[in-house]
Amino acid sequence: MQNLWNDAEAATFVGDLAQRVYTSRLLGREPTLVLHGGGNTSVKTRVRDVFGEEEDILYVKGSGGDLATIEATGFTPLRLRPTARLAALSQLADTEMMRLLRSYAIEPGAPAPSVEAVLHAILPYKFVDHTHADALLAITNTPDGERRVRELYGDVVLIVPYVMPGFTLAKLCAERFDACAHKDDLIGIVLMHHGLVTFGDTARQAYTRMIDLVTQAEEYIAQHGQWRVTFPPAQRSDRPTRVVLAELRRAVSEAAGAPMILTTHDDDKSLGFARRSDVASIARRGPVTPDHVIRTKRLPLIGRDVATYRAEYEAYFARHSAALSQPLAMLDPAPRVILDPELGMATAGRSVKDATVAAEIYAQTIDVILRAESLGGWCALPEAELFRVEYWDLEQAKLKRMPAPQMFTGEVALVTGAASGIGRACAQALLKRGAAVVGLDIAPAIESLFPQPEFLGIHADVSDEAALRDALERTARRYGGLDMLVLNAGIFPASQRIAALEAQTWSRALRINLDANAMLMREAHPLLKLAPRGGRVVVVGSKNVPAPGPGAAAYSASKAALTQLARVAALEWGSDGIRVNVVHPNAVFDTGIWTDEVLSVRAQSYGMTVEQYKRNNVLGAEVTSRDVAELVAELCGPVFAKTTGAQIPIDGGNERVI
Numbered sequence: 329m330q331n332l333w334n335d336a337e338a339a340t341f342v343g344d345l346a347q348r349v350y351t352s353r354l355l356g357r358e359p360t361l362v363l364h365g366g367g368n369t370s371v372k373t374r375v376r377d378v379f380g381e382e383e384d385i386l387y388v389k390g391s392g393g394d395l396a397t398i399e400a401t402g403f404t405p406l407r408l409r410p411t412a413r414l415a416a417l418s419q420l421a422d423t424e425m426m427r428l429l430r431s432y433a434i435e436p437g438a439p440a441p442s443v444e445a446v447l448h449a450i451l452p453y454k455f456v457d458h459t460h461a462d463a464l465l466a467i468t469n470t471p472d473g474e475r476r477v478r479e480l481y482g483d484v485v486l487i488v489p490y491v492m493p494g495f496t497l498a499k500l501c502a503e504r505f506d507a508c509a510h511k512d513d514l515i516g517i518v519l520m521h522h523g524l525v526t527f528g529d530t531a532r533q534a535y536t537r538m539i540d541l542v543t544q545a546e547e548y549i550a551q552h553g554q555w556r557v558t559f560p561p562a563q564r565s566d567r568p569t570r571v572v573l574a575e576l577r578r579a580v581s582e583a584a585g586a587p588m589i590l591t592t593h594d595d596d597k598s599l600g601f602a603r604r605s606d607v608a609s610i611a612r613r614g615p616v617t618p619d620h621v622i623r624t625k626r627l628p629l630i631g632r633d634v635a636t637y638r639a640e641y642e643a644y645f646a647r648h649s650a651a652l653s654q655p656l657a658m659l660d661p662a663p664r665v666i667l668d669p670e671l672g673m674a675t676a677g678r679s680v681k682d683a684t685v686a687a688e689i690y691a692q693t694i695d696v697i698l699r700a701e702s703l704g705g706w707c708a709l710p711e712a713e714l715f716r717v718e719y720w721d722l723e724q725a726k727l728k729r730m731p732a733p734q735m736f737t738g739e740v741a742l743v744t745g746a747a748s749g750i751g752r753a754c755a756q757a758l759l760k761r762g763a764a765v766v767g768l769d770i771a772p773a774i775e776s777l778f779p780q781p782e783f784l785g786i787h788a789d790v791s792d793e794a795a796l797r798d799a800l801e802r803t804a805r806r807y808g809g810l811d812m813l814v815l816n817a818g819i820f821p822a823s824q825r826i827a828a829l830e831a832q833t834w835s836r837a838l839r840i841n842l843d844a845n846a847m848l849m850r851e852a853h854p855l856l857k858l859a860p861r862g863g864r865v866v867v868v869g870s871k872n873v874p875a876p877g878p879g880a881a882a883y884s885a886s887k888a889a890l891t892q893l894a895r896v897a898a899l900e901w902g903s904d905g906i907r908v909n910v911v912h913p914n915a916v917f918d919t920g921i922w923t924d925e926v927l928s929v930r931a932q933s934y935g936m937t938v939e940q941y942k943r944n945n946v947l948g949a950e951v952t953s954r955d956v957a958e959l960v961a962e963l964c965g966p967v968f969a970k971t972t973g974a975q976i977p978i979d980g981g982n983e984r985v986i
């Protein structure tokens with residue numbers, strides 16, 4: 329483990345709280361120490377109030393904050409005395425503890441403090457750092473973990489057995505600390521199955537002790553077992569898995585009661601672990617630390633039998649909730665991590681972020697399990713303890729604070745021609761409503777169109793069938809399946825009267841505007857049929873379908889045939905729960921088809937200014953690609969749940985169409 333302290337950098341962080349920010353970020357930069365809001369840090373300092381009086385204040389990390397990017401405002405300033413005194417109470421419910429802690433904050437807008445605030449308060453050291461270091465988790469999750477920790481560190485650490493985090497842990501630490509005969513030698517506390525605490529007079533000292541203790545633990549594992557976890561190159565079959573994945577996602581979504589994102593990882597480690605002959609034994613003992621249960625559930629699913637997983641989860645819930653005085657509502661019984669010898673590791677979540685977090689945590693879990701195995705046996709906490717954390721009031725409260733799902737949370741859309749104009753606006757409108765979006769375009773810029781993980785840009789030609797199959801395969805591997813398909817890519821050939829129509833103009837328009845869409849619909853159908861809330865297709869037609877113009881034979885014919893294709897699909901696919909609708913835009917000028925030059929030439933030929941020409945419709949309104957995209961997105965949503973086979977103009981009103 330590398331010590332990242334840098335004197336020059338540290339010197340720019342002036343004062344106790346700034347120093348606290350600096351080393352918190354150093355800890356946060358190391359994923360083998362903390363992951364996803366894990367870990368917490370604090371500093372005790374004196375603050376002068378408005379009356380000029382000084383008070384001891386504990387700045388402790390706010391709950392759920394990320395150490396890697398924390399700012400001074402990410403710490404909650406608590407009055408130290410009453411915070412520390414809480415540990416002297418014989419009993420205190422964690423929800424009550426949190427209420428009291430909030431009342432001790434001297435900043436009303438500060439975040440809710442970490443649930444470990446009392447633990448930080450009772451330790452008589454200025455700087456306190458707490459991580460969930462992988463190396464410690466590997467050692468403490470073995471049958472003789474405590475003996476190993478003692479052998480490793482001797483008297484410089486206090487060893488505290490596993491108890492629930494929050495008040496119970498703080499109280500036990502306070503008691504063990506008071507009773508410790510070698511208090512003066514202490515530089516840290518090992519929390520069994522949970523993590524490591526270090527402390528010091530300066531930010532640097534507490535941080536350096538953390539790095540040193542963790543480095544020692546890593547070296548211990550290397551000497552007594554195996555530190556480096558490696559997997560040989562795995563064999564991959566090139567058999568398409570998109571339908572298998574969509575079926576799995578459908579089953580997971582049904583168990584979860586809502587559409588889920590399913591992300592598949594087939595790197596050597598994921599495949600290697602999923603193919604181990606002992607995977608069903610070592611992967612089904614529990615998480616490496618109890619708070620992962622919220623992200624990964626207690627156990628992964630081995631194989632693809634979601635129904636059995638669900639039944640086992642229900643039995644686990646019944647086993648542990650029966651004895652409770654207060655009735656509990658069961659969380660959804662869907663797996664979050666799936667280990668399958670063919671697929672590798674698939675992780676599920678309501679959002680792409682949740683599925684990603686589960687994957688990152690489980691990748692770390694694999695390392696910890698295998699290191700603990702190399703030390704003589706991986707053993708997790710008993711399931712009753714894990715149940716208590718999973719259904720802990722404070723974790724439940726966190727889940728309740730999660731923002732309400734958006735219209736398309738957990739759903740996946742594919743938009744063709746998404747690099748420009750209407751397609752790009754459709755991708756944005758769907759992303760804005762919570763969907764994961766795959767954008768496909770012949771323009772290479774598609775690959776970096778949007779930076780967020782909810783977007784996958786695929787550079788492909790819609791008229792290349794193999795490329796379409798590959799795009800659907802990638803869609804299923806990244807997000808699990810397909811719920812919405814927006815057939816938008818299209819070309820508008822240069823004007824040619826039929827008498828002068830070139831065969832190439834005709835065939836190119838039909839190939840891209842029609843044939844490609846027919847092939848994509850055929851290939852996408854098995855996935856759309858498995859969409860948890862029913863598949864939806866929106867076709868971008870044209871005003872030229874109901875009201876064609878001279879000179880646009882190839883374009884109008886291709887769009888008319890495409891509309892007819894959509895109508896047949898609406899008839900054929902209704903029984904599969906798939907809705908198919910068409911929008912007919914007209915004169916959408918903020919797109920690639922219309923350059924400023926073309927626009928002014930057209931306006932001139934009608935004897936209008938560009939502005940007049942843009943609003944040349946019944947409503948006198950300019951139609952933008954965003955207007956079209958909002959309609960496309962809403963057509964996929966609940967308002968149109970009972971509409972299929974419809975054709976909706978989006979043209980400001982066109983006299984010939986009306």
Ligand code: NAD
Pocket residue numbers: 744745746747748749750751768769770771788789790791816817818819820840868869870871912913914915916917919920921953
């Ligand atoms: P645009 O040129 O801005 O966007 C079309 C996109 O499709 C481009 O990104 C292009 O690279 C992509 N594309 C073209 N051929 C492709 C291929 N073979 N494979 C993959 N991608 C390909 O134009 P737009 O106006 O946004 O057009 C979108 C759709 O709207 C088209 O089907 C068009 O016919 C239709 N439409 C547009 C208007 C209008 O006034 N803009 C009116 C009616 C209908």
